[in-house]
Amino acid sequence: MPISFRITSSASNGSNIYTEFFFYDYMLFKLDYCNNPRYCGSFNDDALLCGIPVKNYTADPDVRVWMGLDGTYSRKVNYSASGVKLSYVSYFPYYICEFGVLSTIQYKCDPSINGANATVNHNLIGTCFIELTIYSSYFCQTCPNCPTTHGTCNQMNGWCDCDAYTKGIYCDQLNVKISSIVGPTNIGGIVTIFGDFSNIYTNRNSIKINIGTLSCNSVYFTPSTSQITCIVGAGQSFQKMTFSDGNGLSSTYDGFYYKVLCSNDCTPGGRCNDTIGTCVCNDEALGIDCKTLNLQLTSVNQTFVSGGQVFLNGDFSKVNHLALNVEIGGQQCIDPKLNSLFTILQCKIGAGEGIKNITITSGKLSFTKDGAFQYQYYTCPNSCSPPHGSCNIYNGECVCDNETFGNNCQFIQCPLNCSTASRGTCDGNTGKCICNNKYTGDACQFIQCPLNCSTPLRGTCDDNTGICTCDNKYSGDACQFTLCPLNCSAPHGNCDINTGICSCNNKYSGIGCEINECPLNCSTPHGTCNVNTGVCTCDNKYSGDGCEISECPLNCSTPHGTCNVNTGVCTCDNKYSGIGCEISECPLNCSTPHGTCNVNTGICTCDNKHSGDGCEITECPLNCSPPNGTCNVNTGICTCDNKHSGNGCEITECPVGCSTKHGSCDSKVGLCKCDTQTKGLLCKESRLIIESADSTNSNGGTTTLIGYFGTPTLLLTIKIGDSNCTNIKVINETTLMCDIGEGDGIHNVTIIDDDLSYTAINLFKYVNHKKEISNISGGAIAGITIGCVASISLLGAGGYYQYRRNKKVELFI
Numbered sequence: 001m002p003i004s005f006r007i008t009s010s011a012s013n014g015s016n017i018y019t020e021f022f023f024y025d026y027m028l029f030k031l032d033y034c035n036n037p038r039y040c041g042s043f044n045d046d047a048l049l050c051g052i053p054v055k056n057y058t059a060d061p062d063v064r065v066w067m068g069l070d071g072t073y074s075r076k077v078n079y080s081a082s083g084v085k086l087s088y089v090s091y092f093p094y095y096i097c098e099f100g101v102l103s104t105i106q107y108k109c110d111p112s113i114n115g116a117n118a119t120v121n122h123n124l125i126g127t128c129f130i131e132l133t134i135y136s137s138y139f140c141q142t143c144p145n146c147p148t149t150h151g152t153c154n155q156m157n158g159w160c161d162c163d164a165y166t167k168g169i170y171c172d173q174l175n176v177k178i179s180s181i182v183g184p185t186n187i188g189g190i191v192t193i194f195g196d197f198s199n200i201y202t203n204r205n206s207i208k209i210n211i212g213t214l215s216c217n218s219v220y221f222t223p224s225t226s227q228i229t230c231i232v233g234a235g236q237s238f239q240k241m242t243f244s245d246g247n248g249l250s251s252t253y254d255g256f257y258y259k260v261l262c263s264n265d266c267t268p269g270g271r272c273n274d275t276i277g278t279c280v281c282n283d284e285a286l287g288i289d290c291k292t293l294n295l296q297l298t299s300v301n302q303t304f305v306s307g308g309q310v311f312l313n314g315d316f317s318k319v320n321h322l323a324l325n326v327e328i329g330g331q332q333c334i335d336p337k338l339n340s341l342f343t344i345l346q347c348k349i350g351a352g353e354g355i356k357n358i359t360i361t362s363g364k365l366s367f368t369k370d371g372a373f374q375y376q377y378y379t380c381p382n383s384c385s386p387p388h389g390s391c392n393i394y395n396g397e398c399v400c401d402n403e404t405f406g407n408n409c410q411f412i413q414c415p416l417n418c419s420t421a422s423r424g425t426c427d428g429n430t431g432k433c434i435c436n437n438k439y440t441g442d443a444c445q446f447i448q449c450p451l452n453c454s455t456p457l458r459g460t461c462d463d464n465t466g467i468c469t470c471d472n473k474y475s476g477d478a479c480q481f482t483l484c485p486l487n488c489s490a491p492h493g494n495c496d497i498n499t500g501i502c503s504c505n506n507k508y509s510g511i512g513c514e515i516n517e518c519p520l521n522c523s524t525p526h527g528t529c530n531v532n533t534g535v536c537t538c539d540n541k542y543s544g545d546g547c548e549i550s551e552c553p554l555n556c557s558t559p560h561g562t563c564n565v566n567t568g569v570c571t572c573d574n575k576y577s578g579i580g581c582e583i584s585e586c587p588l589n590c591s592t593p594h595g596t597c598n599v600n601t602g603i604c605t606c607d608n609k610h611s612g613d614g615c616e617i618t619e620c621p622l623n624c625s626p627p628n629g630t631c632n633v634n635t636g637i638c639t640c641d642n643k644h645s646g647n648g649c650e651i652t653e654c655p656v657g658c659s660t661k662h663g664s665c666d667s668k669v670g671l672c673k674c675d676t677q678t679k680g681l682l683c684k685e686s687r688l689i690i691e692s693a694d695s696t697n698s699n700g701g702t703t704t705l706i707g708y709f710g711t712p713t714l715l716l717t718i719k720i721g722d723s724n725c726t727n728i729k730v731i732n733e734t735t736l737m738c739d740i741g742e743g744d745g746i747h748n749v750t751i752i753d754d755d756l757s758y759t760a761i762n763l764f765k766y767v768n769h770k771k772e773i774s775n776i777s778g779g780a781i782a783g784i785t786i787g788c789v790a791s792i793s794l795l796g797a798g799g800y801y802q803y804r805r806n807k808k809v810e811l812f813i
Contacts, residue, residue, distance in 0.1 A: 103130035109159065110135035147171055150249075164199045166249060174207075174243050174251040175199040181241070186258045188234040191216055193241075198225040206246050211256055212239035236260075238275075264289035269365050284319045285365055293360055293367040294318040305353045305375045305394050312345040312358070322362040328373050329356030353377075382408035416443035438466065451478035473500070486512025507534060520546025541568065554580025575602060588614030609636060622648025643670060659683040661755070676710030676733065677756055688758040693720075693749050695765045698742055703764065705736040705749065712736075715754045720764050721747035744768070 113119060118136035125131055146153050146160035151171030154161045162171035177196040184190060191211070200207060201221055209216040209230050216230035238257040244250040260277030269285025269292075272278075281290035295318060301311035310333060312326070320342045326333035333347035345360070358372045378396030380389075389400040389409030400409035411428025418424035418433035424444035425434050435444040447466030453459035459470040459479035470479035475497075484495035488502035493513030495502055504513035516534030527538040527547030538547035552563035556570035561581030563570055572581035584602030586595075595606040595615030606615035620631035624638035629649030631638055640649035652670035663672040663683030674683035690707040703725070705718070710733055718725035718738050725738035736751075744766040750759040 103132060106131075106133045108133055108135050145170060165203070167251075172249060174245060174249050176243050176251040176253075178241075178253050178255070181253075181256050183256055183259055184232065185261055186234060186236045188232050188258075191230050191232050191256075193228040193230075194226065196226065197221060197228060200243075200245070201225045203245055208244050208246065210242045210244070211235065216241075266290050268363060284322055284362075291365060293322075293362060293365045295360065295367055297358065297360075297367070297369050297372065300358065300373050302374055302376050303349060304396075305351060305377055307350040307352065308348065310347055310349050310373070312347075312360075313343065314345075315343065316345055317342040319362065322365075325361045327359045327361070328352075329354075331356075380408065382410070385409040414443070416445060419444045449478070451480065454479045484512070486514055489513040492516070518546070520548055523547040552580070554582050557581040560584075586614070588616055591615040620648070622650055625649045628652075655681060677712075677753065686756045686758060688751055688753070688756055690749055690751060690758060690760040690763060693760070693764045695767050696740060698744050698766045698768055700740045700742040700766075702737055702739050705738075705751070706734060707758075707760075708734055709736055709751065709753075712753050715752075717752045719750040719752070740764075742766075 110119075113136055118134055120135070121133045123131040147170065150166040151160040151162045153159075160169065160171050162168070162175070165175055167173050167175045176199075178193060179195045181194070182192040191209075197204075204219075204221040207219060207221075209219055209228075211232050212235060214233050214235060216232040219228065219230045221228055236258050238254070241253040241256040242250055243252075257275055259274040261274065262272035262277050262279055264279060266272045266279035266281075266289060269287075270279045270281035270290030273280045279288060279290045281287070281294070284294050286292040286294045296315040297312055298315075299313045301313070303310055310326075310328065316324075316338055320338055324336050324338075324345065326336045326345065326347045328349050329352060331350055331352060333349045336345060336347040338345055353375045355371050356373045356375075357368060357370045360367045377393040378391075379393075380391035380396055380398050384391050384398035384400070385404070385406075385408050387401075388404040389398040391397075392399055398407060398409050400406070403413050405411050405413055406428065411426075412431035414426035414428075414431050414433050418426045418435070419439070419441075422436070423439040424436055426432075427434060433442065433444050435441070438448050440446045440448060446463040448463070449461035449466050449468050453461045453468035453470070454474070455461075457471075458474045459468045461468060468477060468479050470476070473483050475481045475483055481497040482500040484497075484500050484502050486502075488495045488504070489508065489510075489512050491505075492508040493502040493504040502511065502513050504510070507517050509515045509517070515531055517531075518529035518534050518536050520536075522529045522536035522538070523542070523544075523546050526542040527536040529536060536545065536547050538544070541551055543549045543551055549565045550568040551565075552561075552568050552570045554570075556563045556572070557576065557578075557580055559573075560576040561570045561572040570579060570581050572578070575585050577583045577585070583599050585599075586597035586602050586604050590597045590604035590606070591610065591612075591614050594610040595604040597604060604613065604615050606612070609619055611617045611619055617633045618636035619633075620636050620638045622638075624631045624640070625644065625646075625648050627641075628644040629638040629640040638647065638649050640646070643653055645651045645653065651667050654665035654667070654670055654672055658665055658672040659674075659678065659682055662678040663674045665671075666673045672681065672683045674680070677687055679685045679687050687708060687710060690705055692706045694702075694704045696703055703720070709730070712730050716728060716730070718728055718736065720740050721743065723741055723743065725740050727739045729737040731737060746762045746765045748759055748761050749763045750757060
């Protein structure tokens, strides 16, 4: 509920002025009204001027005084009409109520309110419409002269009760209820009026519409009675629209205006106000075309030439809801974001130099400020100790000459930079190197060898690499170790690096452990030993590391048998035989003669009529087409169920009584397959149907039948009434043509094809004669639906339309 309160004051002429305040979440309204139609005087800028009599009040609840208040944000707006002044302040952007705030005022009789007092009701409908009703006994009166044709006197309230066709104090206004109008531009054109016109619809042919001094021609009421269109000539500005019926009744509407197109495209930052032809911008846009972002850029925090964060200072509150894009000198400033107060727009720019323009965009909206950004150059510490260095303004680093170094070129360079920091450090004050332990030389350029390579007898030092080159009998980083013969044939022995003597493993011998002994001495004479590898080469019948194993034939066809390594004889498994267990036995001996055995695999190959591991199963034809039957594996004979037959139960039987004339049995699915003229389980139901038949005149002629006829036979006949149709032509499954003799009246149409027939009741009609539609006298077509004709009536002359499915329309009189 809104907050509301009332203040009453008096005018100098004795009348009362009432002020009502009511406040909604985003609108504050102040309503002033007085209790009589006389001049009330003026006290200050906000006082009510009652110079216009309250002459538009009426007991009719649908008659209202309309007020249109624009959608300006936070600005006081006044509107006065019919002795009432309405003021309001809105607290919302215009796009909440894009077309402003609308309000209506009704004046209603209430005899219970004594004297010159008055009350007001207010109601917010939706978000942008205020409905006001003022009640007072002042609005009650004795009946005026109520016209007997359209009104009667209501003795309870003193007003005329009008019929549905009229309204107003004297029931002298057409009962037209207009909700909105879509008008043309100033060159004229189609006017579309929306509202409720049901009360005048029956008299629509007499209704005339004037706009200003011009007639709005070609008036058309839609059947829904909610819309009227007409065509008006050129004009401009707001014009009064008048409805009249030619019998003295009329109704006026002040809300019509010619549209003025805007010269610029106002989108997306605004809309075109077509009453004056200028753009009305949203909060986020400015300019005559609403294409400029509504923001203020007051200052910019600059960055160095290497790029970095940019801070744009100003007021971005009107555009904070938009996705903003920033470019500086044509370069994208990435990741733009606003602070919480919408006063700083921050983004990251890449490297550059010079003065640049700043452009901020959001879709088609943009803002540009020329020369607002300048890249800053770096400075160097101590100016790089001139004349020993120069400053790089792009990174703030000194470029030193060959004799100095340091962040401002303050140190003396050492020889070879002491061969980098890992070898020594440079004393920048003296320019001399201090070498680490492993390095020597003025520039620490030499590397010392460990133990000086055990000088002088064991090796020599390479001072460029610090690596020893040892003599033949020595090894180690410092040539500190003595080498053994053949390195003890490692891993066959271990070397004593202090004495150079080998200790051989158990299987090896020799000064260098180079002799390899064989196991069991190869069980001589069953094999020979290779002293280099220690591996035996066994005779054909022996194996094992020491040729100690006697081999069996075929290794007993492992895993089909086991070998006795002492005797070389196989012991075969149950399913195998032969000296090497090489023969595989088959199950059931393959039920000879139903199969043959493969002695290599022990697998049976069965003949066509048998299966199973031992060919013991007799197969049935087609496996009895499961689930249509069951197979006897002993005899190979199928037992079929009630609906199937055949050696393999492969035949599906059809229902008894399948029509032999119009159907055939499909043994694959067990159903009757019907021809094109029948249907049903037994193909005994006719599909023939006649949907329409063209009329002819009384002399007869060719008629076209539309329906479904399948593929007719040579026995096809067509009867219209009691007469046979001749010269029958089959066009396709849905169209037949034939010739019928003379006659009159309406008749049944019957089609007969062998044992099938169909009769359409009262489908064919003889027509006496035909006239062209242009010759109809005093008639008018009330409505035609193009395409599929639904219904057509004539006014003034009797007649009817006959239509076909091929959309040809003929008028018969």
